[in-house]
Amino acid sequence: GIQVEQSPPDLILQEGANSTLRCNFSDSVNNLQWFHQNPWGQLINLFYIPSGTKQNGRLSATTVATERYSLLYISSSQTTDSGVYFCAVSQGGKLIFGQGTELSVKP
């Protein structure tokens, strides 16, 4: 089946720093979503981005479907950005998740 790999697995930032999270996938996909899982376990939708670039405030994402990767950019990070970021790809309806990137933003 399709493989989804995220990097880095862990990331520690000082407040105000920028970061880039990467998601590689091994096959063609219908859709791609980025989520932030907060400390209470809730998965929060960040982007629904099968291709192209989208921006939402300090966050933006780019998916290059032909090269099978997506990037999530976080600018001017805040302590509330801490948590786990998941990339998930859709194949035949179901989502297949990567292992996540655990982000810790220090004040």
Place this chain on the structure above:
Amino acid sequence: GAGVSQTPSNKVTEKGKYVELRCDPISGHTALYWYRQSLGQGPEFLIYFQGTGAADDSGLPNDRFFAVRPEGSVSTLKIQRTERGDSAVYLCASSFSGDEQFFGPGTRLTVL
């Protein structure tokens, strides 16, 4: 509007017991999904409904797991003869015709 809701938020049971977990999708969403998340892992797919029928149940780990969605809205995930290895957070998601999925807060199941 209201998001996906799941009940109970926490369930503690003893090995061998039967449990039911409930999911209320976003109103109007035709597709409903169940996932399971173990500590330190990403969610793993269990089953997907389009309307009342299971479109894909390939993720159910064995025949102790069963899910229904009789009226095309609320769904119940049923686990028979629970085992300690079933302990996890069970997540439900819904979408409009298979597009962007939105997740509920999950049910944390602990099997003692």
